[in-house]
Amino acid sequence: MRKSLGYEILMTALVLVVIAGIAGALLGLVNHFTEVDEDELLARKATAVYDGELVKFVASEGFDAPMDNKDGEVISIYVPKEEGKNVYVVVARGYGAYKGSLELLVNITDGKIVKIAAYEANETPGLGSKALTEDYFKQYYNKKITPDFPGFALVKRPAERSDEVSAVTGASKSSTAVTGAVNAAVKWYQMRAMRRVEE
Template sequence: MNKQIIHDALVLTAFTLVIGVILGAVYGITKAPIDKANEQTKKEAYQAVFADASGFNQQEYDADAADKMVADAGYDDTIDDVEQAVDKDGNALGYVITVTAKDGSQGSITFSVGIKNDGTVNGYSITDISETPGLGMKAEEEDFYSQFENKTVDKFTVVKQKPASDDQIEAITGSTITSKAMANGCNAAIYYFQNALGGAQ
């Protein structure tokens, strides 16, 4: 009986080791292409919110301090990346701030927000979203995201009627939660720009 138990344990251990080796090999093979694809997605997002930029320089920043700063301001978001947009001569045009909004209706939403040196919001570009098709996913559609473009505001507010000012965003019908998550994420980026990156110049 004991021999059978030992035999079974050895077989199970050997099987586990083999599976581990296979999974490790698969990870090693797929990691580089996945990382490359993710990096390309990020670069496309940067370019989408700063079409006139020739390049982007990653900025060093304290992620914990950044997250605390926006949390203290009342935003349930994290600052994931800060890039400085530059022209062909290396002159700074503004910043691309990548945020993750934790208050989407179906989960977190990650997107990049472009802000010019003068404080004008160029708009946002989503890199990760899993909202409800036909509702929250409309955050990716021009009818909604265009409301954030070329606006110089201190913060955005979501409304259910036609906006009466630049700082108002008309909610996606049936998806106010997603609409507010996008607005709050943009607001967190604006707040960080104003308080950690020097604000409008």
């Protein structure tokens, strides 16, 4: 027996709508249990560079404005909850990485970078990932950031001057992006934080 056109359209639409409705309800339920709080995620990851509770840095006019730069930019700043510490945890993005960009956490304490960790970075394992290891990050550590510090210069040979950083062989793109991110953090520190310290 041939069913009428209206019946077929109705049944087809109804089945699809019911399936989509059940699927939507299921996804809503799963999402309720698995929703990721970005701030919480950052706070958890930030313990890699600073041992203590951090709060988002929101200061008077223009202080918290991210810095734009073609090699890298500052996304957000965190400071210890405890007051009176000269510590800034800068979330900085560097461009030119193998997969576009990468994000780092940079801990600047008393005018020196003391710790760097990868935040959102997905470079090729065993290749670009070599530029995201402590061995490479060490080159940026403990160098005094003065107001006229020009930023780190990436070189493809052993570093000679103290502001030079030797790129990882086979991972020059990732090294470039890391340097871009670190330099953005340094520039932010020079322009905003140092002025405040002087005041």
